[in-house]
Amino acid sequence: MEKLAVQKGFNVEEVRKDFPILHTKVYDRNLIYLDNGATAQKPQVVIDAIDTFYAKENANIHRGVHFLSQHSTGLYEEARNTIQRYINAENSYQVLFTKGTTDSINLVAFSFGELVKEGDEIIISAMEHHSNIVPWQMLCERKGAVLKVIPMSTKGELDLDAYQNMLNEKTKLVSVTHISNALGTVNPVKEMIAQAHAVGAKFLVDGAQSMQHTTVDVQDLDCDFFAFSGHKVFGPTGVGVLYGKEDVLNAMPPYQGGGDMIKTVTFEKTTYNELPHKFEAGTPNIVGGIALGTAFEYLSTFDFEAVEAYEKELLDYATAELKKIPEIEFYGEAENKVSVISFLVKGQHPYDVGSLLDKLGIAVRTGHHCAQPVMDFYSIPGTIRASFAFYNTKEEVDILITGLKRVITMLS
Structure with missing residues (x-):
């Protein structure tokens, strides 16, 4: 491929233009893809x-x-x-x-x-x-x-x-x-x-x-x-x-x-x-x-110090917003962590929550994430996992939060 220039800083809106699937719709809603821990999307140059x-x-x-x-x-x-x-x-x-x-x-x-x-x-x-x-x-x-x-x-x-x-x-x-x-x-x-x-x-x-x-x-x-x-x-x-x-x-x-x-x-x-x-x-x-x-x-075109800073800001923002929802229980709150938040909605099975979020166009992972001993350690069947990549945005986090509140109301 033609050598790409190294970018200065980080601009998430410019990055999102490189990933065609991020502009698709599911169930007539804009895709909110928060399952990057399972697989990441592909930029046009790879396609x-x-x-x-x-x-x-x-x-x-x-x-x-x-x-x-x-x-x-x-x-x-x-x-x-x-x-x-x-x-x-x-x-x-x-x-x-x-x-x-x-x-x-x-x-x-x-x-x-x-x-x-x-x-x-x-x-x-x-x-x-x-x-x-x-x-x-x-x-x-x-x-x-x-x-x-x-x-x-x-x-x-x-x-x-x-x-x-x-x-x-x-x-x-x-x-x-x-x-x-x-x-x-x-x-x-x-x-x-x-x-x-x-x-x-x-x-x-x-x-x-x-x-x-x-x-x-x-x-x-x-x-x-x-x-x-x-x-x-x-x-x-x-x-x-x-x-x-x-x-x-x-x-x-x-x-x-x-x-x-x-x-x-x-x-x-x-x-x-x-x-x-x-x-x-x-x-x-x-x-x-x-x-x-x-x-x-x-x-190789990215300034990864800027990428890491952006992802940390996104993780901190998502964590803070989720903590405002009293029904959320968190699993894994290490001092040093990256863009993964594992949580449950009190009293609800993760599969039910994930399925309803999917109907809102929000893709998260539910289950034991091929780490069953971790779930056994916490005595839970699994978690809801929101995992972020550098193309995710705070606006997508806001949509996740709104979706979770709606789901909690539906399941109550």
Whole structure:
């Protein structure tokens, strides 16, 4: 795509012009989209990249000598380079394309998991998404390892003293979410990584909810793995990234076998390809990778200090307005959090509230948000989650507040 100029400051009305779906209607009402924690909407440049590829550039990559194959390969690898620069990885081959965060975590759980022995310990936290729980349970069952869980407080903050006490010479890996999808809590992963490294453990950061809200520098964090999904960062579904430190990735066996991940194949022996191809078996989601690169080119045009300040202002405004409604109960009030508000209407099931808000054109999430242990901790069936992106506005918050008041009256 053509290089976009870096914007100064932040103007939400200008940003909204980039996202065509924000100007659509549902039930003859303007769409108020507050489900960004589930998936973010796509700017026109990403949509155009997908259309252009299939209309003018489509070919398989890494194998062909003809023009379209070479051209597509160049686009795909340049997308990898774009993402490398954005997250400040040392080398582009440390950026592995996957299907998404879930696939990335499963890759580590299987491949790094082959290095885990009976009695080794894996640490996760009480606020994890199911995708950062189940793969580790499967690994521990397979290898005879022990899974430990960092507890959290009712405010939705991890008990860091308990975490420090859990770490020991048996700890093989820690895997913790950067930002909770259910509560919005921002965890101090840089500090936690340093503590894990002090006992020789590796650290995976689940960045599914952080890339779209803040800048991420994997070298500064010093994480061993960092996973995220394309669709959360204004890119396509079905594509994501796993960053890994070179020495760790080289020590791991491949996750899957097939084309592109091999150097030589005979019936007697197969030798594996170098990074990143060693972990990218088969024909990839080519257009997904290219369009994800476009999404990061787009994100690179923003002053993220201004973005973060705007999102904090929006979160603070929404929180203050919701607190004026006496029937609202909040879940997750950490001191350091981003654009997620989880709440319930007293005496009402979240599904009923969400369904009625939908009829008013307001899209929120209801349920356990693939974080059922979090809901069990609070002894509730789920929450209503309003999750914001940088294209949301205070006017949309006002419509949410008006809608909630109407729904509460209807259900009373």
